[in-house]
Amino acid sequence: MRAARPKAALAAVAVAALAVAGCAESDRGDSSGSTKDTLIFGVAGDPKVLDPGLASDGESLRVARQVFETLVRPEEGGTKVTPGLAESWTPDAAGTTWTFKLRSGVKFHDGTDFNAEAVCANFNRWYNAKGLMQSPDVTAYWQDVMGGFAANENKELPPSLFKSCTAKDATTVDLSFTRVSSKIPAALMLPSFSIHSPKALEQYQASNITGSADDIKYPSYAMEHPTGTGPFKFKSWDVANKTLTLERNEDYYGNKAKLKTLIFKTISDENARKQALRSGDIQGYDLVGPADVEPLKKDGFNVLTRPAFNILYLAINQKGNPKLADVRVRQAIAHALNRQALVDSKLPPGAKVAENFMPDTVEGWNGDVTKYDYNPEKAKQLLAAAGASNLTLRFHYPTEVTRPYMPNPKDIFELLSADLKAVGINVQAIPLKWSPDYLNATTSGTKHDLHFLGWTGDYGDAYNFIGTFFDRPKDEWGFTNKALFDQFKDADTTADAAARTEKYKALNKAVMDFLPGVPVSHSPPAIVFGKDVTGVKASPLTDERFATAEFKS
Template sequence: MRASRPKVAIATAAVAALALSGCATSERDGDSGGSTKDTLVFGVAGDPKVLDPSLASDGESFRVARQVFETLVRPEEGGTKVSAGLAESWTPDAAGTTWTFKLRTGVKFHDGTDFNAEAVCFNFNRWFNAKGLMQSPDVTAYWQDIMGGFAANEDPELGESLFKSCTVKDPSTVDLAFNRVSSKIPAALMLPAFSMHSPTALQQHQASEVTGTADDIKYPAYALEHPTGTGPFKFKAWDIANKTVTLERNEEYAGEKAKLKTLIFRTISDENARKQALRSGDIHGYDLVGPADVGPLGTDGFNVLTRPAFNILYLAINQKGNPKLADIKVRQAIMHSLNRQALVDSKLPPGAKVATQFIPDTVEGWNPSVTTYDYNPEKAKQLLAEAGASNLTLKFHYPTEVTRPYMPNPKDLFELLAADLRAVGITIEAIPLKWSPDYLNATTSGSNHDLHFLGWTGDYGDAYNFIGTFFDRPKDEWGYTNQPLFDLFRQADTTADAAARFEIYKQLNAEIMNFLPGVPVSHSPPAIVFGKDVTGVKASPLTDERFSTAEFKS
């Protein structure tokens, strides 16, 4: 899952922090139509950016979307494999470029309209025919990551769209045609960005009328007030001032109905405040448990669930702004200077491990034979001297006011790695910035950044979703062009035979670790926790937890 990387802020989400005292009393005591038996309040680290997942790229927006919307295919519960969603089956043609989806029948959107093949094509055509700011990478990030371009590209740097057309065969059968074979299909269609929306609601609330400018994007009412899917929960309210999103059970849901009547996501940005809110009963669970809290919470009887490590924390090196960073010896020196094992041992949860490459070892294509770089400060100093960079000064950005699954305490991580870099003679200029939008703007655009932390939680179980997302084309975050590497990515993506594709992924991982665009730091198993009386939720490596199965033990 993309670390939320908009280059603009959503003005409507800029609000003062909510005081925690008494913030959930009404839900706990049943004074607002709910009780602890049918209302669950879950603490999250940040606000959603938008409620239309087609326009989102951040985990908190997707967390809400996964309860409200459904996709044609979805991850198996607690895993990464493709399983049935709104489609019961899917088969490719002989060429592998047209996929036929047989749809579930009897499904309705929250506004009472029918889900059918026409609705599927309406959604795909909405994305494909996007115009104006809808073509901004800050608005339709996932469409561009997966599909590339649009029906009529307005930016000459956009390539041909992977998606070609959608054809209604009958009310419950639809053909999705693509311009080439791609490893991303059908797995990428599990992404919340490809959720099915009510065509009626999309039209009624002008869902594609994104206005403003590239520096001040304004989202339509649909994206902020009227998300309309087919999921087990319906949207009720987004109280920006009180930092809550409230969902209610969809009584007309076509599948097994949610056990909860009401689900509330409450933003509590501070990790310790989330813990205290759980212990006091103000909330019934929260995400991103601090590594030091996993054991004590479990010992005290709370329901701590550990997700499998399906992520990567990396230190990005931007070659564009500082010419010294374009020297491979300098990048190798940075790698050798960092004691990543000490960071894992002291700052990350049990089960975390040092990364040797930019994908976890559970993903096909992981290569046990890539070049590795041991912690060797003397070698780092030698390489810097050879590169004429013994007096190197680097701007090191790190985020504040955020916790991510792969990055539990950014300031602590920064201090450890900055000390390592200073120990080999590199002068570090610390630049702490608020996560959204300041940090994300600074590190994913322009060239005024040398080093920075970011990471990724996988969207589905394919290596391209990790390394392709980072390195398959020029990006401002890294600031380099490597056409042979880009060409190899293209070859991998268009290789239909899985075994052959995995071998290309291994080659890519080797090439990446020789070129060294950044430092893969670690993989972490993040934890999620629920109250002592809450059960029914299964941890997901993709953070695809399903709250419809949550319930309170009697």
């Protein structure tokens, strides 16, 4: 996550500015003290859309995790699959049909019942998507996990992994798939598979995506009427003042949120977020600057460090420049980069140089892959051998953004570009605003040569990292390697976990030999709360649960 996953950001329908109630003031108790029931949390960017089935950015998914729930969910503070709206789940003998036993007595925020029919209404909505709903920038996660749709409108889309949903009774549902996949059931804990109220989906025409591929217009459901079962309900989104307000779901079936009101306030500058916390304007924020972690701790703030479950990588687009299709040039770029210096100088304590495109806490990580040590002379030799000693590359980097794996993009760009220049590579700097310019240019375009992006894992499986990047042709990397793609398909369909792990190890080795880009680092991002705020547990998936947040009396 994303969060989570960076994809091309799309234009949204205009949203009227709505008043946000109770932003800054706390409800006062008697003279013996005070109680606080409103928490304002600073985030680095605006959410793009409030329907998580159409979202791929971390801020949209952060909101979704409070409003919606999924059949299964990550354990608090970890990556293990645990019950969500389903209490239990079992596969059939073939491993292609999974039976989920659902919680009873659960209601959506509009008062309608959650049941097996509602589950099927959601999966059938995604599966039967048409038109712009099949855009990879609209249903990114469905396509990453399930592939295609009931009727693919793009010949490049693969067949759908999902096959059918059957409501056996009110609390029993069967999800059938076309084959065994390592992604099931873990991928179903992604916020993108959140269960929505079928009534609200129909009432607000949730699938009525209009506009064009370059100018998507979302329906009102996706911007003003998200309706889930979670501990918080959507209240308002004041676009002009960059605040989104949630309120406690008083009819929640489980432990009710301790906060009455939760507000996400966009403050794009990290220093501004820090000052807002110190002044009391907000009571927490994400993406703490590495240099601020210890000072905030010493001043008594509640700093939580997430485990490093992410990857920052330098992507090399083989379509952008024919020279980059030569593996020797890609190897030269890898040897030119002083990744350890970047980790030591720009990333928080606990960060480390990446050897695979996934962290070593995920099964399938392989320590026996080709390594590319910092060696400028070897880089020069490889460039000369490839006839690329006077190479000029367009290097895109983002502005106006902070990500868990990328605390300061400009600093990272300056270090990496200096390394490249030192071996004779001419660098054309192309700074672009993160959303939508940078994401559009690097994930959907072909004019970039180099850029850096990253990924925070969605669940603890190797496919969620390396499969997301390299299992099929993608514009970000600009290569076709059928042998590699076939290896991914084979690994994903291997039912035996131990055998699958070995295949992922082999895939990590194959990826690092082919070298479509350079894995740079894994970084443990920090999240901070006020001195009197407690109850939130840091998540490697950025799945922090604000329902348990409270102010100490």
